[in-house]
Amino acid sequence: MDLPFHVASHLDSALRAAASQLGWADRGFQPEVRVADPAHGDFQANGALAFAKREKQNPRAVAQQMVDALDASVKDQFDLSLAGPGFINFRLKPAALLGWITRHDSEPHLREAAAGERRGQTWVVDYSSPNTAKQMHVGHLRSAVIGEALCRLLTFNGATVIRDNHLGDWGTQFGKLIYAYKRWVDEAALAADAIEELERLYKLGTAATPDDSPALDEARAELVKLQNGDPENVALWKKFSDVSLAAFQQIYDRLGIRFDHNLGESFYNDKLTRVYAELSDTGIAQESEGALVVFHPEHPRFKTQPFLIRKADGASNYGSTDLATAVYRAEHFKADGIVIVTDFRQADHFEQLFLTVRKWFAAKSYRTPELHHVTFGAVTGEDGKALKTRSGDVIRLKLLLDEAEERAYALVAAKNAERPEPERMSDGECRDIARAVGIGAVQYADLAQNRSSNYVFSWDKMLALDGNTAPYLLYAVARVRSIFRKAGLDPAQPPVAGATAPETPQELALARKLVQFADAVQVATDQLRPHFLCLYLFELAGAYSGFYAADKVIVDDPSVRARRLLLCHRTLVTLETGLHLLGLRTLERM
RNA sequence: GCACCCGUAGCUCAAUUGGAUAGAGUAUUCGGCUACGAACCGAAAGGUUGCAGGUUCGAUUCCUGCCGGGUGCGCCA
Numbered sequence: 001m002d003l004p005f006h007v008a009s010h011l012d013s014a015l016r017a018a019a020s021q022l023g024w025a026d027r028g029f030q031p032e033v034r035v036a037d038p039a040h041g042d043f044q045a046n047g048a049l050a051f052a053k054r055e056k057q058n059p060r061a062v063a064q065q066m067v068d069a070l071d072a073s074v075k076d077q078f079d080l081s082l083a084g085p086g087f088i089n090f091r092l093k094p095a096a097l098l099g100w101i102t103r104h105d106s107e108p109h110l111r112e113a114a115a116g117e118r119r120g121q122t123w124v125v126d127y128s129s130p131n132t133a134k135q136m137h138v139g140h141l142r143s144a145v146i147g148e149a150l151c152r153l154l155t156f157n158g159a160t161v162i163r164d165n166h167l168g169d170w171g172t173q174f175g176k177l178i179y180a181y182k183r184w185v186d187e188a189a190l191a192a193d194a195i196e197e198l199e200r201l202y203k204l205g206t207a208a209t210p211d212d213s214p215a216l217d218e219a220r221a222e223l224v225k226l227q228n229g230d231p232e233n234v235a236l237w238k239k240f241s242d243v244s245l246a247a248f249q250q251i252y253d254r255l256g257i258r259f260d261h262n263l264g265e266s267f268y269n270d271k272l273t274r275v276y277a278e279l280s281d282t283g284i285a286q287e288s289e290g291a292l293v294v295f296h297p298e299h300p301r302f303k304t305q306p307f308l309i310r311k312a313d314g315a316s317n318y319g320s321t322d323l324a325t326a327v328y329r330a331e332h333f334k335a336d337g338i339v340i341v342t343d344f345r346q347a348d349h350f351e352q353l354f355l356t357v358r359k360w361f362a363a364k365s366y367r368t369p370e371l372h373h374v375t376f377g378a379v380t381g382e383d384g385k386a387l388k389t390r391s392g393d394v395i396r397l398k399l400l401l402d403e404a405e406e407r408a409y410a411l412v413a414a415k416n417a418e419r420p421e422p423e424r425m426s427d428g429e430c431r432d433i434a435r436a437v438g439i440g441a442v443q444y445a446d447l448a449q450n451r452s453s454n455y456v457f458s459w460d461k462m463l464a465l466d467g468n469t470a471p472y473l474l475y476a477v478a479r480v481r482s483i484f485r486k487a488g489l490d491p492a493q494p495p496v497a498g499a500t501a502p503e504t505p506q507e508l509a510l511a512r513k514l515v516q517f518a519d520a521v522q523v524a525t526d527q528l529r530p531h532f533l534c535l536y537l538f539e540l541a542g543a544y545s546g547f548y549a550a551d552k553v554i555v556d557d558p559s560v561r562a563r564r565l566l567l568c569h570r571t572l573v574t575l576e577t578g579l580h581l582l583g584l585r586t587l588e589r590m
Numbered sequence: 591g592c593a594c595c596c597g598u599a600g601c602u603c604a605a606u607u608g609g610a611u612a613g614a615g616u617a618u619u620c621g622g623c624u625a626c627g628a629a630c631c632g633a634a635a636g637g638u639u640g641c642a643g644g645u646u647c648g649a650u651u652c653c654u655g656c657c658g659g660g661u662g663c664g665c666c667a
Contacts, residue, residue, distance in 0.1 A: 034606060037613095046609060053647070084610050085647065131667075168667060265667085291665060301593055301663080311665040318667050344595060348662055351594090377595075378660075415629065423627090449603065453596060454660075461602065466629075467615040468603080475629055483626050523606050535604065538614080549622090549631040568626095590629085 001073050003092075003100045005113035006518045008033045008043055011074070011090060015045055018069035024051065035519050041081070041089030042512050048086040059086030094501035097511040098563075101570050102499070104514075107577045114521055115158035124162045124329045124369075125151050127341035128257070131168035132244035132264070133177055133198040136251050136397040138387050139343075142376045142455070145446045147341040148257050148583045149530040150374065154339075156581055157525050162333050163257075165248075166325065166340075167264030169241050173202070175223030178236055179215065180205030182222075194243035241266075254401055254439055256583045268324040272316050275309065275323045282363040284356065285309060294356050307352035319353070326357045330369050337370040339528065344375040344452070374528050377454035387457050401439060407463055408438030411471075412590065425589065433590050437471055438463075440584040444470035447582055448534040468538040471590075473579060476541035478590045479548065480572040485588075487554050489565070491572060499563035506547040510567050513543040517574050521581070530582060537578045544571045 004010045015031035029051050036044035048066055052059035063086040070080070077096040081089045092100075104110055127147020130136050147163075155161045180201040189197040209216040226233040245262060252258065276292060279285035285294045290312030296302040309319040329335045340350060350373035361368040381387045389395055412430045419425075425433070445462035448469075449455055466472055484491045502511040513536075520536030523529075553564040576586045 032609090034609095037610075040610070044609090049609075049647080059647080087610065129667095171667075173666085289664075293664075305593085305663055308664050313665075315665080317665065319665095321667095342667095343661095345661055346667080347594060349667085375595085380660095411629085419627095453603085456602070458602080461616085464616080464629095469615090471629070472615095475627080479627055479630085486626055519606080527606080529606095531604085532606065535606095535614090542614090545630060546632085548626080549628095552625055554626055589627090 002103065003077055003096050003515075005104065005110075006522065007092070007100070007515055008035065008519050008522075011043055011045065014071055014074045015047065015066060017071065018066055021069050022065060027051075027055065035516055036089060038509070038512070040083060040087070041091045042078075042515070043090040045088040045090070048088065052086060062086060063088050092512060092515065094503070094508065094511075097508070097515060098499070098501040100515050101511055101566060102496075104573075105570070106573055107580070110517070110573070110577050111156055114156050114518065117157040117522065117525070118154065119158035121159040121336040122162065122334055123154050123159045123337040123339060124164055124333050124335045125154070125339045125341070126164050126166045126325075127151075127339075128248075128252075128259075129166040129168065129342070130244075130248060131173075133174075133195070133202055133240045134244075135195055135199055136248060137394040138379055138397060138400055138457075139394065140397055141400070141442070142343070142379060142446050142451070143341045144252070144255055144257060145443045145583065146374065146376060146451055146530060147339075148255065149447055149533075149581065150339060150341070150525075150528055152581045152583060153521065153525040153530065153533070156521065159337075162261065162335070163259045164329075165259040165262045165264075167241075167244075167262055169237075169244075169264035170266040170269065170321075172220075172223060173206075174226060174237060174240070175219040175221075176205035176209050177202050177240065178205075178222040178226065178233055179219040180208065181236060195247040198240060198243065237266075251397055251401070254435075255443065256585065263325075263328075265318070265321045268321045268328070269316075271324040271328065272310075272320050275320055275327070278364060279309065279323070279356070279360060282360065284359050284363065294352070296352070296355050299355065302352055302355065305348075305352075307356055309356075318349070322349075322353050323356065323360070326353070326371075327361075327366070330361070330366060335369045337372065339372045339374055341374045341376070344377060347373065347375055372528060374451070376451040379455050379457050382456060382458055401442065403459075404438035404442045404463075405434050406438070407459055408441065408471075409434035411463065412437065429589075433587055436585045436587050437474060437590060440470035440474060440579075443583055444473070444534065447530045448538075450531050451529060468534065470584060473537055473541050473575060474584075474587055474590055476544055477572065477575050477579070477586050478588065480544070480568050480575075481588050483553055483565075483568055491569060494565050494569040496562050496566040496569065498559050499566040500559045502563065502567065504547075504551055506543075506550040507563070507567060510540075510543040510547045510571065513540045514567075514570050514574055517578070520578075533578055533581060537575060537582075540571065540574060540578075544568075544575075 011033045012031045019025050019029040030047050031045050032047040033043055033045050036042060048063035049059050052062040060082060063082050067080055067088060078090040078092055083089055104113060125147055128140060128144040130140050151161045151163055184201060184204055186197060209219045222233060226237055285292050288306060291308055292310035293306035293308050295306055307319055308317060309323060311317055329338055354371045358368055379387050387395060409431060412434045416425050416430055441462040446455065462469060463471060481491060489495060502508045520533050524532040551564060553568055555561050579586050
């Protein structure tokens with residue numbers, strides 16, 4: 001029997017079958033299979049320990065019985081050993097490695113193999129979500145980059161993914177903006193760079209309408225006109241949204257992002273009365289100080305900290321729209337899961353929101369999707385403070401990406417100049433490479449770190465050519481491609497017939513790493529943490545570099561050459577597939 | 591005041607949610623290009639996992655209490 005894509009779950013099934021043969025299945029035996037430290041094996045099963053403890057048996061003996069009861073095919077594919085207090089170690093035999101690597105030969109085939117995990121599921125991913133009439137700044141980067149990677153991971157695992165940009169396109173700030181627009185708009189500036197001008201007006205409007213001022217009353221009047229459908233104000237508001245979206249798309253294009261929907265807060269305007277009615281009727285919401293709020297008596301904090309869903313003046317807020325959004329996604333998109341990617345400061349809000357949604361849907365017998373708030377830490381400068389320009393302003397995302405490309409270009413051009421004349425690349429090619437390396441470095445730096453912690457932004461670290469960085473991975477890709485190019489071979493049609501099983505320590509280490517791709521993707525997706533995939537790709541690139549330094553690929557012996565080309569090719573496929581899952585563009589040369 | 595997140599090698603970070611001797615990169619020291627990209631590889635050294643208890647075969651991980659940093663807590667989103 002061929003080794004399937006998911007080796008860990010294959011072992012899990014085999015161990016469960018053995019447990020059931022021993023009569024342990026209904027006593028709650030859990031195999032607990034995971035990727036092992038290479039010193040011990042490729043995979044390990046730890047389940048014997050917990051089981052033995054519960055059953056008051058000797059864990060070594062339990063593990064030995066498990067091994068004895070395992071299907072013969074497992075013993076054909078793995079070397080088994082017991083260690084320590086009762087760990088079962090599995091080491092793939094070279095022939096099994098060769099079989100797996102031979103079968104998983106392209107990005108489409110990897111995709112097909114992984115797609116069984118979430119086939120038939122629909123996931124709505126809500127990320128980026130900037131406010132219209134304002135430029136995107138560095139604070140918007142993580143949501144966009146992490147959200148896009150999660151979309152790709154979920155898609156890879158077989159889900160239908162709906163990318164929804166939940167724009168901040170409604171609220172009191174638009175009264176102020178219209179107020180300022182009508183007084184101070186500079187038409188020439190608007191034509192030249194619309195969003196720049198809108199942002200200027202936005203700041204003017206905010207400054208001109210302090211609390212309790214007559215100007216604030218006028219701004220509120222503009223808002224009321226907008227909400228009541230005044231044609232002039234609605235047209236202005238529409239214009240603000242259009243130019244904002246066009247500006248956002250320029251950023252998204254550079255990051256490889258394309259949304260299916262831009263359903264901002266305004267979209268839910270006419271869907272709020274239902275929210276108020278159903279939450280009031282079911283007794284989940286209550287009046288308090290004139291506002292409509294939800295308390296959660298079972299929660300230590302939210303029993304007294306209210307979830308405000310309608311303000312005392314009758315206006316909606318983001319509690320209202322987020323509730324309407326949740327029911328829309330559940331009903332219209334038939335979502336099995338909803339992922340919302342925002343920074344950790346909104347954790348309370350979404351905890352309250354999810355508690356409320358669950359009670360609401362249960363009371364009305366609506367099907368409740370899985371609800372996930374994917375949080376991430378702040379982006380700080382190297383001083384640990386929020387990232388700002390020297391003058392103290394927020395850093396615009398556009399300028400940040402420009403700088404990434406410029407810095408990458410300087411590195412690429414310098415390296416290119418050192419090359420011998422015939423291998424030198426054109427300036428245009430250098431520019432193109434710099435775009436992929438610079439943007440990729442920014443994306444990767446954000447993804448490689450566990451998203452819960454704060455992230456220290458450092459140009460030098462993200463553009464370093466060594467360490468866990470995009471340039472290191474892209475370099476590994478370029479080196480594999482270079483072998484094929486120099487040998488005059490087409491990487492789409494690698495001549496790998498007659499490849500023999502891996503033999504040298506570096507070949508074996510690389511082959512084992514390749515097989516673990518399935519596990520890395522699964523962990524990253526299930527935990528909604530792309531850094532697990534980053535770590536894997538870094539280790540894969542490291543295994544390849546070790547192999548490359550130790551074992552020459554283009555040798556005379558045809559079987560050795562074929563098996564090394566096979567390893568090179570599968571490394572290329574896996575690295576590129578992984579980097580594409582993260583949203584990075586890969587290169588031929590760099 | 592209440593709550594959440596973070597605290598791991600000099601620095602930047604991992605540790606697959608309770609598993610084996612806590613791992614990488616960087617910086618430091620040493621070694622390797624007449625091998626297909628040295629933007630690389632190999633090796634050494636670097637630790638009381640903030641502190642103090644507790645739970646158990648086993649704790650960076652779970653519980654309690656402190657210390658330090660960040661954040662949130664009714665009409666912004």
